[in-house]
Amino acid sequence: MISVPNFAPLLAGFWFRDAASTGAADVDWLYFFILWLSVFFFFLITALTVAFVARYYARPGHAAEHTPHHNNALEAAWSIFPGFLVVAIFYWGFTGYLDLRTPPENAYEIRVVAKKWNWSFMYPNGVVDPNLHVPADQPVKLVMSSDDVLHSLYIPAFRVKMDVVPGRYSTLWFEATKPNDESYDQAIDATTTGSDENGYDLFCTEYCGQGHSAMLAKVIVHKSGTFETWLEDAAKIDPASSPVELGKDIWKYRGCAQCHSVDGAKGTGPTWKDTYGTEQATDKGEVTVDENYIRESILNPMAKIRDGYKGVMPSYQGQLKDAEIASVIWYIKSLKEGEEVAASWDEIGGVPGQEETPAEEGADGDEPADAEEPAEPADAAPADEQ
Ligand code: HEC
Ligand SMILES: [Cu+2]
Structure with a gap:
């Protein structure tokens, strides 16, 4: 969308998670544009202040001079040029915001329920998981609600964040670009945050009480074709479970x-x-x-x-x-x-309606990717709402 050179990598490596969604580049670009612009003006103005002080400070032998009242050219320049900059920032910010707020029509819908202090992600086939599983290269729309207080869902690697408010639905969408289902380890739970290696981190970013800092989940991006397999497997019930x-x-x-x-x-x-x-x-x-x-x-x-x-x-x-x-x-x-x-x-005598013994619930990480069944957006609305 924005076709100006991308200088995000200059700082992104130090401060930001590696971007892993289609919208992330725009967000980073604008962020670093504003950051570097501010850095530039900070040094420019500081340097000029110091230079003027050094040159004009009151000292013996120097008579004070009258300051010129007016310089039309100078005043026009320092109004118009920054004016263009803020209009540009507004334009990029506003169009970017509209993009973030407008999920594509064909987005795959996942219901999210936040409550003190955990996340539940609900899929159209009835699977409910404490971690967010999504297909890669396909827009995903989260329809979120809270059972108690105000929460906020934040996925740093995707550069998306949205409040989850009691008494209403809020939505958020993204398209993940970098599958990580192969490096994802089921055994490691969502509380091991700090890196995006074992599933992208997902945080609650609205202080919601005592357990707020542990209100964490992982985002697992399944590569094309394997999401459907995961979903089917996750729907199976482990006969050894209660x-x-x-x-x-x-x-x-x-x-x-x-x-x-x-x-x-x-x-x-x-x-x-x-x-x-x-x-x-x-x-x-x-x-x-x-x-x-x-x-x-x-x-x-x-x-x-x-x-x-x-x-x-x-x-x-x-x-x-x-x-x-x-x-x-x-x-x-x-x-x-x-x-x-x-x-x-x-x-x-086994799980009713489920014959063969399935593998561990939800474990599909090491299955070979068979692309015979391409991931299709589910057209079903979330089945679990009353
Ligand atoms: C909107 C409120 C509401 C929701 C949500 C709801 N129920 Fe009910 N349920 C009722 C009411 C009211 C009754 C009593 C009237 C009747 O029998 O229909 C009832 C009756 C029942 C009964 C009969 C119990 C008895 O002692 O008579 C069962 C079993 C039941 N519900 C199961 C469920 C299950 C399982 C779910 C969730 C999957 C559920 N309900 C969700 C309102 C609800
Ligand atoms: Cu919370």
Whole structure:
């Protein structure tokens, strides 16, 4: 966009992360343009001040002279020339800002939820990950909201930053250019920041309380074609993992927590604590809160409405997979005093709807890149919002 020589490398190596997005060059260019311009004028003005003092200071034998009142040429020059500079800065700043604020139509959309003190990134197929995985060379749009206080999402290598505000959606977009999925090590968590080697750093840059400095994540840019593979793998559930834990994650990350408490508190919906196996009154008569009733309540909430509650729960038909519904049931079971729960899916005959034993959840770093299935922008809206 701006076709002036790029002198960003003069300082970028010392202060900035290596740029890794399409928009980064413009941001760097303008930043360093303003920086070097300021440095130039700082030295010019300082040098002239010193020179004039040395030449004109009051001393014996020197009579004070009248200063000339006016010099039209000089005054016009020092107004017009800097005028051009600030107009240029405004122009580059404003057009750059518009670029940053306008995601391309075909951008791949990822939902982001910030809360004290972690990030959740949600993909159209229902995968929820604490790190941000994106395809390379494709515009990505983040649709962000906060569950509690003001946060701010910042990815230095991409030169993007945006506040995440409670009660509204904010958006941000970028196109990553340098894949790092091969150097990414699953074992290292997001709290090892300080370099972009093991995934690009992602920070919260709005002080949000005690755990603010640990509100970190990594951005993993998958090279063309491998993002889809990662997404598919991430959707698979490790049979050795705990169904109760998955159910808890779904409660936490998929919106159930807004209406259902797990500590007995009454909310928009009934609490999940100590309800499993109990008899409850509904508009269709007494029901036992068992597997079938829970399943029906999730897929078709209007079928039976609990006394004392309104039929406001959205249906999760098509949004939660069999295994996820099963995990919610296990979680609700685990919240009932004295109820036996399975420690792993293996213990209860595997993950429902998932036959073969998958590799570790989300691990695809060392798979050869097969480009048969080019990454396609998902046209689906985020499936998890109510
Ligand atoms: C907008 C609020 C809201 C959200 C979000 C919500 N629910 Fe509900 N839910 C309700 C209300 C209200 C009821 C009681 C009325 C009814 O039965 O439809 C209910 C009832 C239920 C019941 C029956 C429980 C009982 O004791 O009768 C289950 C199970 C359930 N919800 C599961 C879920 C799951 C799982 C999620 C998240 C994936 C979820 N709900 C999200 C409002 C919500
Ligand atoms: Cu924060």
